[in-house]
Amino acid sequence: MPLFQVRDLHYYYPESEKPALKGINISVEEGEFVLVTGGSGSGKSTLARALAGLVPDFYGGVFRGEVLFRGRNIRCMDRRKLYRHVGMVFQDPEKQLVKTEAEAEIAFGLENLGLPQQEMFRRVAEVMDFLDLKETKGRFVDKLSGGQKQKIALASVLAMQPEAIILDEPTSQLDPASAEELLNLIKRLNEEMGKTIVLVEQRLERCFHMADRVAIMKDGELTIEGTPRDVAAKSIACGIHFIPPVTRFFTEMGFSRIPITVKEGRRILKENIPQQDSDAEPIQSTDFSKSKQIDNGCCPDPASLMRPDFDRNAGAILELKNVWFSYKDKENVLQEINLEIFPGEFLAILGANGAGKSTLLKIMSGLLVPDRGRVLFCGNECGKKREVYRCGKVAYLSQNPNDYLFQDTVEQELCFTLKNFGIPDGGRIDRILDKLDLKQHKNKNPRDLSSGERQRVALASVLVIEPVLVLLDEPTRGMDYGLKAALGTCLAELDGKKLSIVMVTHDVEFAAEHAKRVIILHDGKIASDGPAEHVLGNSIYYSTQMARMCKGFARNILTVEDAIKRLGPVLTQNRQAFTERGSG
Amino acid sequence: MEELFYREKDLFLQKLHPTAAMVFICVLMVLSLIFTNPLYLAGLFLCTGFLIRELQGLKSWEFFLKAGLLMTIPVMIINPLVSKAGATVLLRGPRLPAFGEIDISMEAIFYGAVMSLRLLDVMSVFCLYNIMLHPDKTLNMLERFAFKSTLVLSLATRMFPAMLRRLENIREIQAVRGVDFEKGTFKEVLDKYMNLIYILLLSSLEDSMEIAEAMQARAFGSGRRTCYIRIPFKPRDFICTAAGIAALFAGIFGAVKGYGTMVFYPYLGHLISREDILLLLFLHMMLLIPVFMSWGWRRCRYFR
Numbered sequence: 001m002p003l004f005q006v007r008d009l010h011y012y013y014p015e016s017e018k019p020a021l022k023g024i025n026i027s028v029e030e031g032e033f034v035l036v037t038g039g040s041g042s043g044k045s046t047l048a049r050a051l052a053g054l055v056p057d058f059y060g061g062v063f064r065g066e067v068l069f070r071g072r073n074i075r076c077m078d079r080r081k082l083y084r085h086v087g088m089v090f091q092d093p094e095k096q097l098v099k100t101e102a103e104a105e106i107a108f109g110l111e112n113l114g115l116p117q118q119e120m121f122r123r124v125a126e127v128m129d130f131l132d133l134k135e136t137k138g139r140f141v142d143k144l145s146g147g148q149k150q151k152i153a154l155a156s157v158l159a160m161q162p163e164a165i166i167l168d169e170p171t172s173q174l175d176p177a178s179a180e181e182l183l184n185l186i187k188r189l190n191e192e193m194g195k196t197i198v199l200v201e202q203r204l205e206r207c208f209h210m211a212d213r214v215a216i217m218k219d220g221e222l223t224i225e226g227t228p229r230d231v232a233a234k235s236i237a238c239g240i241h242f243i244p245p246v247t248r249f250f251t252e253m254g255f256s257r258i259p260i261t262v263k264e265g266r267r268i269l270k271e272n273i274p275q276q277d278s279d280a281e282p283i284q285s286t287d288f289s290k291s292k293q294i295d296n297g298c299c300p301d302p303a304s305l306m307r308p309d310f311d312r313n314a315g316a317i318l319e320l321k322n323v324w325f326s327y328k329d330k331e332n333v334l335q336e337i338n339l340e341i342f343p344g345e346f347l348a349i350l351g352a353n354g355a356g357k358s359t360l361l362k363i364m365s366g367l368l369v370p371d372r373g374r375v376l377f378c379g380n381e382c383g384k385k386r387e388v389y390r391c392g393k394v395a396y397l398s399q400n401p402n403d404y405l406f407q408d409t410v411e412q413e414l415c416f417t418l419k420n421f422g423i424p425d426g427g428r429i430d431r432i433l434d435k436l437d438l439k440q441h442k443n444k445n446p447r448d449l450s451s452g453e454r455q456r457v458a459l460a461s462v463l464v465i466e467p468v469l470v471l472l473d474e475p476t477r478g479m480d481y482g483l484k485a486a487l488g489t490c491l492a493e494l495d496g497k498k499l500s501i502v503m504v505t506h507d508v509e510f511a512a513e514h515a516k517r518v519i520i521l522h523d524g525k526i527a528s529d530g531p532a533e534h535v536l537g538n539s540i541y542y543s544t545q546m547a548r549m550c551k552g553f554a555r556n557i558l559t560v561e562d563a564i565k566r567l568g569p570v571l572t573q574n575r576q577a578f579t580e581r582g583s584g
Numbered sequence: 585m586e587e588l589f590y591r592e593k594d595l596f597l598q599k600l601h602p603t604a605a606m607v608f609i610c611v612l613m614v615l616s617l618i619f620t621n622p623l624y625l626a627g628l629f630l631c632t633g634f635l636i637r638e639l640q641g642l643k644s645w646e647f648f649l650k651a652g653l654l655m656t657i658p659v660m661i662i663n664p665l666v667s668k669a670g671a672t673v674l675l676r677g678p679r680l681p682a683f684g685e686i687d688i689s690m691e692a693i694f695y696g697a698v699m700s701l702r703l704l705d706v707m708s709v710f711c712l713y714n715i716m717l718h719p720d721k722t723l724n725m726l727e728r729f730a731f732k733s734t735l736v737l738s739l740a741t742r743m744f745p746a747m748l749r750r751l752e753n754i755r756e757i758q759a760v761r762g763v764d765f766e767k768g769t770f771k772e773v774l775d776k777y778m779n780l781i782y783i784l785l786l787s788s789l790e791d792s793m794e795i796a797e798a799m800q801a802r803a804f805g806s807g808r809r810t811c812y813i814r815i816p817f818k819p820r821d822f823i824c825t826a827a828g829i830a831a832l833f834a835g836i837f838g839a840v841k842g843y844g845t846m847v848f849y850p851y852l853g854h855l856i857s858r859e860d861i862l863l864l865l866f867l868h869m870m871l872l873i874p875v876f877m878s879w880g881w882r883r884c885r886y887f888r
Contacts (some may be wrong), residue, residue, distance in 0.1 A: 083803035096798030107812035109802035422760025
């Protein structure tokens with residue numbers, strides 16, 4: 001008997017005429033690892049909530065069909081019994097922790113189950129040991145990093161000893177290192193403790209291979225379901241891109257053997273392309289490879305940062321000279337930062353949490369004034385009295401777009417910014433709404449829009465002043481593939497000759513696809529600065545899945561498109577020769 | 585701002601059983617409210633100050649006192665203007681429509697000053713509570729009686745620093761969108777700040793649904809709960825509780841007998857008598873016991 005069985009499930013959220021789930025049929029066996037993926041609004045989170053008994057219990061709405069747990073209808077089960085068997089971890093660690101102290105937080109679920117104190121003590125101790133949370137003991141939850149908070153949330157569920165754990169995009173708010181650590185823990189829970197895992201996720205490159213089964217959802221329906229390899233083959237045929245880059249590359253190249261990990265991908269490449277020495281010339285010389293290689297820690301050659309349409313003679317828009325910054329309770333958050341940003345540049349800043357990325361962005365915007373060093377905007381010195389943002393030429397989009405939205409309509413939201421700077425509309429509002437595909441929402445309340453649309457409204461509210469420098473703090477946080485692609489298109493349209501974009505992100509794949517220059521910050525210092533192909537191509541950790549796979553075969557490959565362009569002809573040629581030899 | 589909130593510093597007074605600490609803080613609060621004699625109130629102020637110093641919370645105290653002083657200014661001004669009970673008139677003013685004849689008497693000024701001192705006492709006790717008691721431990725103690733209200737308090741305690749940070753983020757966002765918080769009339773500046781609160785409220789309301797959902801997913805409200813944190817009641821907790829209760833009884837006894845209170849109107853009464861000295865000595869000896877124990881705890885292992 002399967003652990004979960006979903007039969008013909010239909011669900012409508014209250015006051016919604018569009019179904020969130022349409023005729024879902026799926027079963028999950030005991031000990032299985034199921035990955036559920038799909039676009040924003042595809043119903044994957046709703047399905048996770050239905051398995052956890054939260055839909056419709058918590059939300060209400062219209063529910064038809066059955067969700068069975070060990071053959072029993074979840075809706076008829078005693079709630080306490082259900083939560084003993086099924087646990088759920090949510091997306092945002094900030095919005096699921098209740099207590100002020102880590103240990104008390106882990107015990108919260110156990111207290112709710114009414115367990116005796118000795119039993120609670122044992123379970124909390126075991127879980128803290130298993131998840132290596134000893135250092136959080138006695139600490140305030142508020143003081144922990146995002147990764148630690150999410151581990152506490154997982155520990156709190158794990159302490160309840162459920163048979164199945166449902167995770168709704170648990171890594172979407174985490175940096176790559178924390179995300180990797182959490183996913184490895186989830187894998188261990190499945191393999192070593194036999195827990196059944198249902199993981200809803202969009203960052204597939206790290207978890208696709210972990211799953212026993214993958215389900216892809218679209219418009220509330222389960223479109224593709226099967227083993228990762230089957231799903232990879234089917235999804236390309238259906239035009240769905242919810243597969244990792246390595247898998248996508250080989251599927252698009254028409255290989256019958258489809259790899260799902262970098263290791264497998266490299267093995268196939270090795271069979272088809274002779275591996276190069278790391279010192280050897282890359283397989284095909286392009287414009288990219290002509291630029292100078294930059295090692296970590298070395299000062300880049302400014303010429304190597306130039307793009308073909310990049311006008312260095314125009315002078316830097318923003319210059320940071322020997323900038324140092326400390327907070328009251330944290331010293332040297334930024335150290336010796338020297339940076340120049342030129343018109344038309346698209347720069348991505350990567351680094352671990354606490355490396356000083358957001359602080360650097362705030363220094364650039366003028367929201368923070370450096371303790372030491374100078375900030376020059378268009379050649380003019382900025383200080384306490386001459387904040388950069390006051391000139392109306394800099395747009396800054398913070399991590400949470402919701403904090404921008406408070407007017408009754410999208411149009412008013414944009415008018416608000418224009419009015420504050422005393423800029424007449426002159427068609428600006430319509431121009432920017434058109435560019436960001438928001439025209440149809442002009443008279444809607446921005447808080448009634450979806451998360452991706454809200455993000456675009458927030459972006460429009462700062463871009464309406466037609467700035468020369470745009471600063472974006474983690475713009476792809478919590479976004480699915482489709483929304484990211486849409487944002488990328490928006491940015492590409494904005495990325496004209498005069499407009500410079502600086503983006504702080506954890507999303508290496510997004511940075512690889514869109515940024516021309518990349519900086520890696522470590523502990524407040526610039527560890528690496530150079531063209532994206534060099535920095536990401538040579539990085540051990542901040543590199544894309546394609547870069548890792550192609551290392552040694554060809555240089556400067558970051559995306560699937562790069563690989564198809566560069567390796568595609570060689571692979572096709574070698575395969576043809578191999579086939580001809582075989583037939584001969 | 586974060587200095588204002590509880591921070592674990594591994595100090596004796598933070599290690600007291602929450603019941604003992606709560607009893608002691610409640611005693612200080614009650615005594616601040618029943619005494620009207622400025623000497624008693626000044627004594628309480630000093631005792632609370634010593635306790636705060638032992639908790640390394642002088643910075644936090646400074647903030648509370650500044651806020652308290654701001655509140656005392658209207659008390660000091662309005663009381664002499666409206667109170668006509670004092671007999672020693674220092675200044676005779678004009679007749680005003682709502683207030684009648686303005687007579688500023690010495691008694692009314694003195695009463696205003698003493699009430700301000702009492703307000704500072706109360707503020708200091710709040711400060712002490714804030715830096716001495718771990719919110720989770722206090723709430724765990726209270727949740728046996730009123731779990732849901734306690735949980736709301738717990739959430740508020742956890743969310744408050746995060747909300748302050750978020751408010752600062754929203755302020756920055758507004759600044760980048762061209763809002764100048766220093767420009768404009770008082771009403772305009774107020775409107776700009778109200779916008780910040782409005783955005784915070786909107787976002788917090790949206791977030792609250794997610795918190796509630798996460799709580800339900802962890803079986804919240806599924807039946808009778810148990811309590812994880814059980815802190816043993818040690819001899820030191822007993823001593824501090826006993827000292828607090830002794831001070832409370834002495835204070836109530838004194839108040840019933842007429843000590844610790846002062847007559848203000850129409851003429852100022854006596855400030856101090858022989859019995860007052862004895863009562864003051866006893867009270868402060870009791871109230872300083874936790875300070876001595878904290879001092880000893882740092883220096884002598886037998887106190888640990």
